[in-house]
Amino acid sequence: MPVNPELVGRDFPPTTPYLVGREKVREFARAVFTDDPQHIDPAAALALGYADVVAPPTFAIVVTDATLQQLLGEPDSGIVLKNVLHAEQKFRYSRPIVAGDELTAKLSVTGIRAMGAAAMVTTESEITDAEGGHVVTTTSILLVGEGDE
Amino acid sequence: MSASTASVIGPLAVGDVVAERTVHLTRESLVRYAGASGDFNPIHYRDDVASAVGLPGVLAHGMLTMGLAVGTIEPWLGDTGRILEYGVRFTKPVVVDPETGADVTVVAKVGAVDEASARIDLTVSFEGATVLVKAQVRVRTA
Numbered sequence: 001m002p003v004n005p006e007l008v009g010r011d012f013p014p015t016t017p018y019l020v021g022r023e024k025v026r027e028f029a030r031a032v033f034t035d036d037p038q039h040i041d042p043a044a045a046l047a048l049g050y051a052d053v054v055a056p057p058t059f060a061i062v063v064t065d066a067t068l069q070q071l072l073g074e075p076d077s078g079i080v081l082k083n084v085l086h087a088e089q090k091f092r093y094s095r096p097i098v099a100g101d102e103l104t105a106k107l108s109v110t111g112i113r114a115m116g117a118a119a120m121v122t123t124e125s126e127i128t129d130a131e132g133g134h135v136v137t138t139t140s141i142l143l144v145g146e147g148d149e
Numbered sequence: 150m151s152a153s154t155a156s157v158i159g160p161l162a163v164g165d166v167v168a169e170r171t172v173h174l175t176r177e178s179l180v181r182y183a184g185a186s187g188d189f190n191p192i193h194y195r196d197d198v199a200s201a202v203g204l205p206g207v208l209a210h211g212m213l214t215m216g217l218a219v220g221t222i223e224p225w226l227g228d229t230g231r232i233l234e235y236g237v238r239f240t241k242p243v244v245v246d247p248e249t250g251a252d253v254t255v256v257a258k259v260g261a262v263d264e265a266s267a268r269i270d271l272t273v274s275f276e277g278a279t280v281l282v283k284a285q286v287r288v289r290t291a
Binding site for chain 2: 024027028030031032033034036038048049050054056057058061062065081082085086087088089090091092093095096139
């Protein structure tokens with residue numbers, strides 16, 4: 001199996017806070033073909049009870065990029081980006097991400113199992129706001145194949 | 150932060166189609182998503198790299214397909230704060246031709262209903278084949 005099973009349970013530090021910008025939300029919304037006013041127009045978001053434009057549901061993946069980099073940066077992980085396929089993705093929300101949020105992600109590797117010559121790696125990133133409140137948890141299942149850089 | 154005070158959604162019946170659309174992807178769409186998301190894996194914009202790793206062509210990012218799929222239900226939903234959970238399995242790649250692009254079709258149907266929430270099942274297809282499996286959104290309806 002290409003992946004080090006000792007990654008499970010390893011303690012990763014919280015990521016550097018990610019400040020969600022209004023223009024980033026608009027840019028991302030356009031890129032995923034969602035032009036709903038809540039993503040574009042602060043007044044529309046305010047009418048729904050949010051302080052600023054609301055990020056599309058899958059924007060959380062942008063915030064978790066730092067945790068993927070943590071995983072790839074572990075010298076003993078055995079994980080090389082070009083061998084990684086995204087097999088499953090799930091988000092569990094307490095609330096949507098809103099422009100102005102300062103978000104931190106905490107990575108944990110919750111499962112690794114062999115699958116032929118490859119490994120299925122399950123990672124979870126818990127995203128919290130500046131007050132420590134839960135925003136969203138992302139769960140990614142990665143199929144990691146063999147091979148060097 | 151307060152969630153929406155918008156009225157209750159429904160009534161819903163299992164099998165109801167709540168939204169559907171076809172999104173035309175081009176290579177420009179992929180470059181735009183790469184920039185917006187920070188995912189610069191070259192298999193999403195370089196034919197030579199895609200073929201070198203054995204792919205049939207340049208592929209759409211799985212997260213782009215996942216993002217546009219859930220975007221289909223937003224006008225119906227009204228407030229994305231109603232989304233409690235969203236998950237997919239990536240099964241087949243969406244190959245985006247440099248000249249003709251790719252059409253991704255999304256149909257959103259009610260899969261299950263309980264008192265306060267509903268499960269919306271997204272059927273996402275490209276060239277007649279399903280590209281996301283178990284694409285399910287659990288939404289708050291009350």
